[in-house]
Amino acid sequence: MVKKVIKNFEIEYLQVLDESGKIDEKLMPKLTDKQIKELYELMILARTFDDKGFNLQRQGRMGSFLQFKGQEASQVGTAYALEDKDWMFPMYRSGAALIARKYPIHMIYLYYGGDERGLKCPNDQNNFPISIPVGTQISHAPGCAWASKLKKEKDVTMVYFGDGASSKADFHEGMNFAGVFQLPCIFVCENNQYAISVPRKKQTHAETIAQKAIAYGIRSIQVDGNDVFAVYKATKEAVDNARAGKGPTLIETFTYRQADHSTSDDAKRYRTDKEMQEWLKKDPILRLEKYMKAKKLLDDKYKKEVANKTKEQVEKEVEKYENFPAPSPEDIVKYTFAEMNQDLKEQFEEIKNG
Amino acid sequence: MAKMTIVQAVTSAMRNELQRDKSVMVLGEDVGINGGVFRATEGLQKEFGADRVVDTPLSELGIVGSAFGLAVNGMKPIAEIQFSGFMYGPFDQLYSHIARIRTRSRGRFSAPLVVRTPFGTGIRALDLHCESNESIFAHTTGLKMIIPSNPYDAKGLLISAIRDPDPVIFYEPMRVYRAIKEEVPEKEYTVPIGKAEIKQEGSDLTVISYGAMMKDVKAALEKSDYSAEIIDLRSIVPLDTETIINSIKKTGRCIIVHEAPKTCGFAAEIIARINEKCFFNLEAPIERVTGPDTMIPFAKLENYYLPSEKRILKAVDKVMSQ
Numbered sequence: 001m002v003k004k005v006i007k008n009f010e011i012e013y014l015q016v017l018d019e020s021g022k023i024d025e026k027l028m029p030k031l032t033d034k035q036i037k038e039l040y041e042l043m044i045l046a047r048t049f050d051d052k053g054f055n056l057q058r059q060g061r062m063g064s065f066l067q068f069k070g071q072e073a074s075q076v077g078t079a080y081a082l083e084d085k086d087w088m089f090p091m092y093r094s095g096a097a098l099i100a101r102k103y104p105i106h107m108i109y110l111y112y113g114g115d116e117r118g119l120k121c122p123n124d125q126n127n128f129p130i131s132i133p134v135g136t137q138i139s140h141a142p143g144c145a146w147a148s149k150l151k152k153e154k155d156v157t158m159v160y161f162g163d164g165a166s167s168k169a170d171f172h173e174g175m176n177f178a179g180v181f182q183l184p185c186i187f188v189c190e191n192n193q194y195a196i197s198v199p200r201k202k203q204t205h206a207e208t209i210a211q212k213a214i215a216y217g218i219r220s221i222q223v224d225g226n227d228v229f230a231v232y233k234a235t236k237e238a239v240d241n242a243r244a245g246k247g248p249t250l251i252e253t254f255t256y257r258q259a260d261h262s263t264s265d266d267a268k269r270y271r272t273d274k275e276m277q278e279w280l281k282k283d284p285i286l287r288l289e290k291y292m293k294a295k296k297l298l299d300d301k302y303k304k305e306v307a308n309k310t311k312e313q314v315e316k317e318v319e320k321y322e323n324f325p326a327p328s329p330e331d332i333v334k335y336t337f338a339e340m341n342q343d344l345k346e347q348f349e350e351i352k353n354g
Numbered sequence: 355m356a357k358m359t360i361v362q363a364v365t366s367a368m369r370n371e372l373q374r375d376k377s378v379m380v381l382g383e384d385v386g387i388n389g390g391v392f393r394a395t396e397g398l399q400k401e402f403g404a405d406r407v408v409d410t411p412l413s414e415l416g417i418v419g420s421a422f423g424l425a426v427n428g429m430k431p432i433a434e435i436q437f438s439g440f441m442y443g444p445f446d447q448l449y450s451h452i453a454r455i456r457t458r459s460r461g462r463f464s465a466p467l468v469v470r471t472p473f474g475t476g477i478r479a480l481d482l483h484c485e486s487n488e489s490i491f492a493h494t495t496g497l498k499m500i501i502p503s504n505p506y507d508a509k510g511l512l513i514s515a516i517r518d519p520d521p522v523i524f525y526e527p528m529r530v531y532r533a534i535k536e537e538v539p540e541k542e543y544t545v546p547i548g549k550a551e552i553k554q555e556g557s558d559l560t561v562i563s564y565g566a567m568m569k570d571v572k573a574a575l576e577k578s579d580y581s582a583e584i585i586d587l588r589s590i591v592p593l594d595t596e597t598i599i600n601s602i603k604k605t606g607r608c609i610i611v612h613e614a615p616k617t618c619g620f621a622a623e624i625i626a627r628i629n630e631k632c633f634f635n636l637e638a639p640i641e642r643v644t645g646p647d648t649m650i651p652f653a654k655l656e657n658y659y660l661p662s663e664k665r666i667l668k669a670v671d672k673v674m675s676q
Contacts, residue, residue: 123462133446139447142416142419142423143426144426173416174420177411180410337519338519342596343593
């Protein structure tokens with residue numbers, strides 16, 4: 001008889017930039033001043049877009065909207081590590097990642113304004129339409145990554161989901177495929193502590209979501225999701241590994257959803273103001289500004305310039321969204337199949353005049 | 355020309371397409387070294403390699419979900435689900451994503467994939483191995499739903515399905531997988547999707563069916579003195595309404611036979627269309643001969659479930675007597 005430990009596991013946690021704006025020089029990823037400024041400007045752009053989206057909804061100028069406020073580092077830091085040609089499978093809260101991937105901002109508003117054309121990704125991008133059912137996109141990413149591998153292309157695939165999605169079968173079946181076939185796929189779990197009202201500890205008894213990767217034999221890490229440097233560093237490594245044929249990675253970004261789940265939700269029903277205040281101190285933009293100020297990469301003038309420039313840019317996108325020509329009713333039937341069948345032609349005749 | 359069963363015709367179709375198009379691949383449980391639990395992929399892994407004929411984890415959602423990702427990124431996956439009763443797990447993928455990606459992305463992305471699965475009862479299998487749930491997929495906008503009844507059609511329709519730009523569900527009639535053997539060309543050919551076939555011309559009544567029931571319908575009608583026009587739908591989405599209507603205009607009487615449960619079974623849709631398009635050509639109310647609205651019984655009772663020759667002939671007599 002033998003009784004012994006046959007395997008031990010560890011989960012790594014990474015933080016580079018702390019709440020006070022100080023970095024660990026040894027852990028700092030390779031980023032030029034220009035790149036740091038670029039990351040900052042993207043995060044400001046994302047937040048400005050987010051705040052504006054909320055206002056548009058409240059003013060009745062747009063439908064339901066899902067804010068990502070507080071998760072800018074988590075999304076910008078991950079998306080920034082991708083090449084333009086890489087594939088991304090976003091979810092409904094992935095606005096900041098889409099912005100970092102140069103997805104046209106007015107099209108995101110267009111989607112939330114009730115227009116499918118907002119999901120028509122420009123031909124020179126591989127950003128998939130956002131997934132609305134929770135977690136169902138997770139199994140698409142390994143398939144997409146698999147195609148790249150079979151075609152001997154170097155593209156990698158990244159998929160976003162939240163802590164709630166880690167409870168779904170899609171998460172487990174998707175991760176398992178990525179592990180078995182060693183696919184160039186990066187799973188980004190944005191653990192923002194809540195799935196609507198249900199706290200992270202009720203999703204799983206496991207201490208981290210990152211550790212779930214161990215069961216599938218794939219690499220994983222938990223990072224401070226409000227630290228853009230840690231997020232970028234972990235993602236860059238995962239992307240490099242994937243591109244080099246070294247298989248998938250799960251990245252758990254430990255972050256916080258500062259806004260309600262959606263514009264129809266009221267987070268005060270299930271979380272305290274004290275908790276929120278604690279997380280606001282950990283805000284990803286705040287700490288990056290502290291760091292940049294100390295490094296003389298940011299002063300009041302630059303900050304104001306960025307704020308003004310961004311506001312102007314977002315206003316222009318709103319204008320584009322609001323002046324977007326109305327869709328054609330024919331679009332309802334036009335894209336059901338590659339070629340419209342007789343049934344749809346007849347049915348369109350019935351509906352087209354209301 | 356070789357004589358083939360439906361299973362062999364299915365294999366032959368996949369072999370032709372794997373040879374023709376490098377982006378075609380087969381994935382599923384046991385489809386590799388084992389050649390599939392029904393041997394539908396027999397020899398394909400040996401011939402085309404483990405990258406193109408892939409044994410996957412036991413994970414129906416993973417198979418169909420990754421087939422979607424593969425299709426979106428340029429591959430032509432043929433996913434095998436072992437039994438139609440195991441389609442409920444991946445149904446979310448089919449309904450929420452695969453069927454609607456072309457619409458959602460306004461044509462930027464599409465999912466040209468095939469999900470093949472054996473369906474139907476009458477093989478004395480365990481529960482959930484015999485489902486006739488085709489109406490669920492017919493009701494899922496954006497999917498095509500093909501159900502061949504014989505080896506020649508099985509091969510030609512599967513090749514069409516693989517080449518189709520849209521997602522196709524391909525239901526293989528398990529009960530007659532090996533019960534019909536006929537001449538099937540080894541080389542590639544297509545049978546168009548959405549064209550029903552008039553298997554037998556007739557003037558007294560129209561009998562509509564598909565899949566394994568076609569064999570029973572033919573056998574039953576051979577015992578009848580009436581001149582029946584027998585239509586094999588071959589696909590229920592798209593549905594060849596024109597062939598149905600033209601036949602009703604000729605005969606004025608109709609029965610529809612399928613083994614799926616009666617309520618919301620596909621016969622209901624056919625009756626509705628006849629009602630819309632040629633109600634005044636009818637001489638008698640349409641009869642449907644279907645499975646009852648029950649769970650599909652296990653082996654000992656399954657013969658009660660399937661539409662029998664006796665029930666088919668009774669329906670024929672009923673529509674002819676009015």
